[in-house]
Amino acid sequence: MASYKVGLESFHYQWSAAHKPVIRIASGDSISFDVNEVMSWQITQKSKAKDLARLDNAKLYPLSGPVYVSDASPGDDLRIIVEEIETANWGWSAIIPGLGLLPEFKKPYLWIWDLSGARKSGYVKFKNGIKVPYRPFCGVMGVAPKEPGEFPVMPPKLHGGNLDIRHLIEGSALDLPVWRRGALFSVGDMHAVQGDGEVCVTAIECPGKVKLKFELVKGAGIKSPRFTTPRTRGDNASEFSTVGIAPDLMEASKMAVRNMIEYLSNQYSLTREEAYVLCSVAADLRIHEVVDAPNWVVGLAISKSLLP
């Protein structure tokens, strides 16, 4: 149960099983990561909208890691418990033409947020009296993919990655299937808050620190990410969610439902039919992200208050 630190200098840009681990830990250990600004500090508090046209996209998504988890091997479940998140005192949101859900937005737009005091007040000021809740999480948490080679961070896949699941706040737990020996976990893309969908392609992007605890569930055999949220959210009940990840929202929805049916029937001794009906009457389909082309993430959430 050791505690470690991974500094700003320990990062990489692509997913690959070939990256040299920056640290080796055991199940039960935790790490405080310093997380770089998502454009590798090309955006600062002084940036203007016109600067967005000059960004070097090769420096997008610096990920802290990878972390080698001793004894992790394919077929295991790496559970990542989000213990603490601390954002910097500023962040940014942008419209970047060519990205985002709506093609009609053709001009770059940049908004710099003041995050100082947000943890205490619980919100961040926008304009005209509008304030958004402060609910920081990391947009990217993933392990090395099964396939050999290098892969961009943008699309999420079955190894996790750029899931942009806003529900992964402090107190939540993400389960990722392990595909490679040591798992090779990395984290990045901190967000001060985001809506389900992340429709314009950015949340409140910010650097910061995140403390994660790692637990290995040997031989769990999960095939997709899944996650559990703390009681502090929503209807004040913990939720369990499965996800589907696909280039089509309908296919992603089906995957999420199939994963939940498998989970509910296994865990609560239900037939598949009973589990399917339970999904229909009591579980919620949410579009977690619809902008990390070409893969979208749909989640199916069930309140744990329903379950014995």
Next chain:
Amino acid sequence: MASYKVGLESFHYQWSAAHKPVIRIASGDSISFDVNEVMSWQITQKSKAKDLARLDNAKLYPLSGPVYVSDASPGDDLRIIVEEIETANWGWSAIIPGLGLLPEFKKPYLWIWDLSGARKSGYVKFKNGIKVPYRPFCGVMGVAPKEPGEFPVMPPKLHGGNLDIRHLIEGSALDLPVWRRGALFSVGDMHAVQGDGEVCVTAIECPGKVKLKFELVKGAGIKSPRFTTPRTRGDNASEFSTVGIAPDLMEASKMAVRNMIEYLSNQYSLTREEAYVLCSVAADLRIHEVVDAPNWVVGLAISKSLLP
């Protein structure tokens, strides 16, 4: 501000501007509707799964109404406030092969629910210790469509209809664009509870009574349904939602976002870019229904606690 009653005998099956109104009311009036069982009482507490194969689908969706609202004309917003819902003491859920999200379910399945005591306890018992919350709403609320002719109730459209939006519980308000003189509102398809998506094609289907209040907003010019939920839901804040309705989830998502951008920029003096960013950081995309072929309903919800 009169109160009226519409009984079980006053119903129709298709959407059509040609239906004769069963009652005429004025803005501000309310009506208590008796709502028929969604299969016109072909399913009872004694039904078995094998009975599902013998259903007469021409008797699906008996809708109470239509209601003629004096002075309602195209371009108006008909606001329907859900004042009270009382379900019967039983309901049913089924897997009906050929319908629902997952084609691999090929056998009919039926579950009869005991709803007695559900209003008091707040939940409905399933099996193995599982209980689902009791949150009744009406799956269908709509007005006569713009187009001439008769239309089946199954797919929701811009006149509302089979929206299956689980959030339309007591205390919520649905805004529908008026397409025809008198609006010609009808209601049906009561559900004791449902998850976002209604993935197996049924919720807890039940007959019951619903009391609705009608308010006319003259010349509002809304083009799609939208709705507001009460404080009792979710994060204990009222939410405002726009929707998109389309045969493709991506298109429906875009419609919902465009409708919210229009609303936020108009109501809160934001540029379209600011409204788009606000959607990205603080509004949630939900799949309200993905089974009422061929049209799916996606909602974008923003907590009113964010707004001044």
